[in-house]
Amino acid sequence: MTATDRAPATALSFCIPTFNRSSTVQALVRRVLQCDDPDIEVVVLDNGSTDDTLSRLASIDDPRLSVHTNGSNRGVIFNILHVLLKARGDYCCLLLDKDSVDPAGITAFKSFLQKERPATGFCEYGPATGHVADLFEAGLPALRKVGYACHHPSGYFFEAKRLRGLDIATRFSDFDYVGHFPLDFMQAELSLQGRAAVYHCDLFSPEQLTATAKKSFGTHAGKEDAFFSPKGRLKMATNFSRHIARLPIDGGQKRALITDRYLQGLITSTLGYRRLLANELICNHYHIATRRVGLKETLSEAVGFHKGFMQGLSTDAPARAMALSTTTIALAFTWRAIGALARRLARAWA
Template sequence: MDLIPIISICIPTYNRCEKVYKLVNDILLYEGEDIEVVVLDNCSTDNTKSLLNKITDKRFSFFQNQENIGGILNPLKAISLGSGKFAVLCLDKDYLDFRSIKKIIDNVTIDSEIVFGRCDLNIQNENLLSSSIIYKKGYDSIINMAYLSSHPSGMFYKTAEYRNLELVKNIFVQQKPFPFYPDLINAEMAMIGKSQLLKLPSFFTESKDEASKSPSFTYDINNVYFSPAKRILEFDAYIESVEKLRISSYELAKIIFTIYGRGLMFSTFIYKIMLDDDDVCIHNKISKRKVKFFELWKLNLHFSTHFFKKKIKLNFLQKGVIVLCWNVKFFVKSIFTLL
């Protein structure tokens, strides 16, 4: 009888045959029988199938969608195909160092109450004193592991809990084009059990130079995830999510404070940084340009006005305190951008 693997490394792919072939073979250099590698192909038109069919390792499984379900849903579906106790996501354009797998397994199995987590990306050297941080169920996990707008590679979930999550089922029914579903999933997983942050040299994203040579299959000028308009939709989704969680009013206010601050900074300063980066713009097929001082404040006003108008479980005074606190930080940061 075959042993159930501890972790399933789930790789969604589309038209990156050479990269995904190398990625799978590199991961399979790990010698243990406690892993499996699962690839879900999103109807690639290149040589993905023929290349991956050359891999004969019994720890490898290859699946194909009957139709292209898009770059947002495919990773979520890939996670559900894992048969291991935990499913770990790695995008086909990223890299997982097989030498870290044993430590990942040792860490995720250290506490039976851990139901989800993530590996920090692009860690070069392991800090033995803080290579693993476990957050308690509820608020502690929500504030540290959800609503971060994070890159999804390195996220992991207890497979049974993930499959049973009603939110995951609803995502595939509604099929809304929202790029940060894992953050919503993380918030609901936080209400089920503990979470874990691993700071290991394990998952590495593609370099900016690599990204500029390989256009995004998910985003373009019409739907780029870091535009201010998309950040407002992201903010709304996070607020809708957190207000459904069974947490105290005090915890809710603290989380909304954090969500607002991140949203404000993402829709202004991060937007400015993105549009000033050649590689980012080429990858996302958009034009590079400078976002000037007054445009930053205009974007701030738009985001803050939206926040005030939005009906949420906070009163006007609470909203005012949140906006005031973050705008002090915004003012200081905007001044420094002029220096």
């Protein structure tokens, strides 16, 4: 491991895992460091890049920057987990090497974390609305709003001391279990320990997908269970549900959360998948060709998801005890549909 001189413990660490994106990661680090707040740091963990990432980062002279390397490529999940563990801040915030941040908003974000002390949360993207954040009490409210959200990774934040207490490098390093969503398992558990937050100020910006945007290193649709495919969504909904079945909450809360995961997975594996395959920019990013998904295929995927989800729960003893009935699912789906219609009507009448 190599690293620059470490800054003293600080309030907020921006943690950037990187691989072979020397120009974008250098620009991103410089952008964060445009904020002159002395109580922040930037931690970069290079995953064995073969380009000039390390030399470019070495050219940045700022004591708030710490650069580490794995020496060789240890995989996406390893890099994400370990860059968070290298943070010295009271809070650590993940930032992907292809995304961006507004340095003018960093100090306000740090102040929000110091004042409200959420255990975990994520930042929404888009224009600021004047509404700083939503806070959810520990337990079911936080779990339903923040846990298992599968949000874009940039802007996920954690209270570092609580995060280290989860032993994340050991418990969430199995890609077959956590897929591309280790952060969501971590947020679920931290949502039981303290309040969770969704921060609404315009701070982070994901990479804009264009015809010239770099393709994903971590995802390739050549795999049948790529995370956005119906099989991938089924796998994650099942694994999230198995995780829920082991949380220290009561049975009714577990059933409610597992129902949420069923509905989330069903929608993303059918309608979500159909929309994705119609989007040329997204398909190019994930190395696949666009195509039209017809109604017959969508209905077939829905049936397959339902059967696979129920079978997945039945093979896991704790999850089997939380088995869902068709009636429970139908009622939850109906209630969601009514809620969505009510919100749409309210917006129309506003």
